Structures are given as structure tokens and as C-alpha cells.
Amino acid sequence: MISSLTAEKLACVRGDKNLFEGLSFRVKAGQALAVEGANGAGKTSLLRLVAGFLAPAAGRLVLKTAERESDDAEERGKQIGWLGHQDGLKPQLTVFEQLNFFAHLYGQRADRAALEQVGLARQADLPCRYLSAGQRRRLALARLLASRRPLWLMDEPFAALDSAGQALVGQLMARHCGEGGIIIAATHDPLGLANESLKL
Amino acid sequence: MSPFATLLWRDIKLAARSGGSAALALSFFALVATLVPLGVGADLRLLARVAGGILWVAAILAALLSLDRLFQGDFEDGSLDLIALSPLPLELTSLAKIAAHWLSTGLPLTLLSPLLALLFNLAPGPTLILFVSLLVGTPAVSAVGAIGASLTLSLKRGGLILPLIILPLLSPAVIFGAGAVSLGLDGLPAANALGLLAAFAFAAVLLSPFAAAASVRLNLGG
Numbered sequence: 001m002i003s004s005l006t007a008e009k010l011a012c013v014r015g016d017k018n019l020f021e022g023l024s025f026r027v028k029a030g031q032a033l034a035v036e037g038a039n040g041a042g043k044t045s046l047l048r049l050v051a052g053f054l055a056p057a058a059g060r061l062v063l064k065t066a067e068r069e070s071d072d073a074e075e076r077g078k079q080i081g082w083l084g085h086q087d088g089l090k091p092q093l094t095v096f097e098q099l100n101f102f103a104h105l106y107g108q109r110a111d112r113a114a115l116e117q118v119g120l121a122r123q124a125d126l127p128c129r130y131l132s133a134g135q136r137r138r139l140a141l142a143r144l145l146a147s148r149r150p151l152w153l154m155d156e157p158f159a160a161l162d163s164a165g166q167a168l169v170g171q172l173m174a175r176h177c178g179e180g181g182i183i184i185a186a187t188h189d190p191l192g193l194a195n196e197s198l199k200l
Numbered sequence: 201m202s203p204f205a206t207l208l209w210r211d212i213k214l215a216a217r218s219g220g221s222a223a224l225a226l227s228f229f230a231l232v233a234t235l236v237p238l239g240v241g242a243d244l245r246l247l248a249r250v251a252g253g254i255l256w257v258a259a260i261l262a263a264l265l266s267l268d269r270l271f272q273g274d275f276e277d278g279s280l281d282l283i284a285l286s287p288l289p290l291e292l293t294s295l296a297k298i299a300a301h302w303l304s305t306g307l308p309l310t311l312l313s314p315l316l317a318l319l320f321n322l323a324p325g326p327t328l329i330l331f332v333s334l335l336v337g338t339p340a341v342s343a344v345g346a347i348g349a350s351l352t353l354s355l356k357r358g359g360l361i362l363p364l365i366i367l368p369l370l371s372p373a374v375i376f377g378a379g380a381v382s383l384g385l386d387g388l389p390a391a392n393a394l395g396l397l398a399a400f401a402f403a404a405v406l407l408s409p410f411a412a413a414a415s416v417r418l419n420l421g422g
Contacts, residue, residue, distance in 0.1 A: 048420075048421070051281070051285060053281065053284070053420040053421050055421065077285050078285075082282055082285050084278045084281055086276075087277070087278060088278035088281065089277065090214060090273075090277070092218060101206060102282060104201050105207060105283065105286045106203075106286050106287065107203065107287055
């Protein structure tokens with residue numbers, strides 16, 4: 001289980017643009033960090049940096065568990081549950097096939113309960129091409145639950161969701177933090193449960 | 201099911217349900233093989249002589265039709281981010297995609313080739329050599345193609361650049377594959393040419409996942 005994630009004087013450069021530098025924060029188990037900022041401020045880049053897709057121009061990220069500390073991006077990646085701004089769904093696969101694929105890919109068993117939690121149990125055998133934008137987002141959330149990873153990185157988690165969907169995301173995030181997980185969410189909307197916020 | 205088998209099975213399922221890639225490749229292969237005899241004429245000896253080269257080039261071009269989507273679909277819809285965070289290393293991810301491409305395109309092309317060889321008046325012996333050469337050599341097409349597909353991943357209209365990258369790299373496959381068929385036509389043993397083709401394919405399948413994974417990594421960060 002992760003104890004904390006610490007960023008030490010991070011800098012990110014994309015092309016010839018310096019998005020941020022000297023960025024430091026610490027998120028402990030059970031906490032959520034809301035990353036706020038204008039469009040293009042570097043919120044998504046920060047999430048991709050934490051995920052290990054991008055290498056920082058300076059600084060480091062340290063993941064601390066009960067046993068050890070590590071700044072290895074690959075090791076950190078194995079702890080991450082990802083909810084990007086794209087849903088990563090294939091129109092040719094059914095809702096359950098989609099969930100089943102990612103669950104197995106992450107070494108987990110597919111669980112229809114995850115679909116029930118996000119209100120998609122009745123659509124389990126429906127091809128994803130028939131889902132609305134909000135339902136696609138709910139399926140992406142079910143996939144995040146099925147990954148059973150302790151560190152959630154969420155890019156605009158409330159996007160495309162109605163008020164019930166937004167409330168559901170809030171509940172799931174609160175439960176994840178309650179179980180000792182960590183959340184870093186890039187958002188324009190208040191998370192409600194953020195213990196800390198970071199303005200880029 | 202292991203993560204490798206899970207990804208392999210999903211990609212085969214997607215190829216089958218998309219209804220386009222394999223059927224398109226087979227149709228293209230069949231059309232080229234039908235048109236060439238019409239263009240060359242009724243010289244049966246000439247047709248048999250050019251069969252190996254024409255069918256090998258046609259098979260490569262047919263396989264190319266679906267190669268640009270090898271990583272691009274997953275890259276565009278965000279799946280590749282999720283796959284990259286899974287326990288499956290990107291090298292094995294690339295290998296699974298190469299295997300899925302071969303099973304959904306290279307293998308069907310190979311299975312169709314004896315039928316198309318009839319249009320070229322190819323005798324049973326050289327037809328068998330053509331079949332074996334495609335069976336052994338088409339994995340190299342998928343493997344080398346994976347390198348090109350990963351390099352053009354974030355390029356708009358990368359599919360147009362892809363052939364320029366991979367066709368020169370596939371010239372050994374054409375030389376050894378078509379050469380084996382020619383040797384068979386002349387009644388000479390084709391084992392050496394097939395052996396060289398197998399060595400090329402083995403090296404391509406062994407090394408290309410590493411090159412493709414490195415390129416995918418760069419694109420995920422870009």
C-alpha cells in the first residue's frame with residue numbers, strides 16, 4: 001500500500017514552452033489533490049508526468065510505501081489507475097467485453113459488480129458504439145474500479161456526466177480515499193473532498 | 201488468461217469485427233493476382249516465372265493496408281495509455297500486436313496463395329514452396345511493419361509514409377521468398393533460400409518489438 005507521493009521541484013517543458021517549474025507537493029494515503037488551472041496550464045501534462053509517460057525536465061517524483069521509497073517511473077506506473085480525458089473504449093466490443101479485457105490485462109478478474117456500481121449493469125451486453133458520452137464515462141470509471149490500483153490519476157473526472165453521474169464520481173472518489181487510496185485529479189470543478197489543491 | 205493472450209485475443213476480435221482489414225487485404229491480394237495475368241497475357245511460362253515475385257509483392261502491399269492501424273487506434277482513443285500502465289511490458293504488447301496482425305492478415309493471405317497460384321500456372325512443387333515461403337516470411341512483414349506503424353503513430357496521414365519506411369526493409373523477404381519459388385521452378389533445391397527467409401523473419405520478430413516499444417514510448421510522451 002502506498003504511504004505517499006511526493007513531487008520535488010518538478011519542471012515540465014513541452015516543445016519550447018516551459019509549462020511549470022519548481023512544483024512541489026505531497027499527497028498522503030487517503031488524500032485527494034485537485035490540480036486546477038486554465039486551459040493549457042499543464043494539468044494533463046502533470047498527470048502524464050506522474051504516470052511516467054513524460055519525463056520531468058527537472059525534479060523527481062517519489063512514491064513511498066511501507067517498505068521502501070522509489071522514484072522509478074515504471075514501478076510507479078504499476079500502482080496507477082488512469083482515467084484520461086479520452087475513454088479508451090472500442091465501439092466493436094460490448095460493455096462487459098471492454099471491462100473484461102482491461103481487468104485481465106491488469107491481472108484482475110472482471111466483475112459485473114463494477115458495472116452495477118456505475119449504473120451500467122443493464123447495458124453489459126451492449127456494444128460500446130451505442131453508449132452515450134456519459135455512459136462511456138461511467139464505463140471508464142468501472143474500468144478504473146476494476147484495475148484495483150491505489151493511485152488514481154483522473155483527467156477531468158466530471159466531464160460529460162450529468163448531476164447523478166457527478167455525484168457518483170464523488171462517492172467513488174470518497175470511498176477510494178476512505179480505503180487508503182490516493183487521487184490526483186485535474187479539474188475545473190471542485191472535487192468536494194480534495195484535501196489539497198494545486199494551482200498551475 | 202495472461203495479459204499477453206488477453207491483448208492478442210482482443211486485437212484478433214477487433215480485426216474480425218471491424219470487418220475491414222482482413223477482408224480488404226484478401227480482396228486486394230486476389231485482385232492483384234487476377235489482374236496481372238490479364239496484363240501479362242497468355243504466356244504461361246512467363247506467368248509462372250513472375251508468379252513468385254508478383255504474389256510476394258502483392259502479399260506485402262495487402263498486409264500494408266491494415267498495418268498503419270496497428271497502434272494508431274489504441275493511441276487515438278486513449279487505450280494505449282491504459283495498456284502502457286498494465287503489467288504487460290510494451291515490448292510484449294508490441295509482440296502481441298504483431299502476432300494478432302499476422303493471424304488476422306498474414307496467415308489468411310498465405311492460405312489463399314495456393315489458389316491464386318493457379319492463375320499463374322504454377323506447378324504443385326513451386327506452389328508448395330510459395331506457400332511455405334509466405335508462411336515463414338509474412339511474420340516478418342507484420343514485425344517490420346510494427347516498427348513503421350509505431351514510428352508514424354502520431355503523424356497525420358502516417359499511413360502514407362509507412363510504405364516508404366518499411367518497403368525497403370522488406371526487400372530481403374521479397375528476394376528470398378520469390379527466389380525460393382524461382383529455384384523450385386528450375387527444379388533446384390529451395391531450402392537455402394527458405395532458410396535465409398526464416399532467419400530474416402526470426403530476427404525481425406525477435407528485434408522489432410524492442411524498436412516498436414521504444415517508439416511507442418516516445419509517442420506517449422510526445
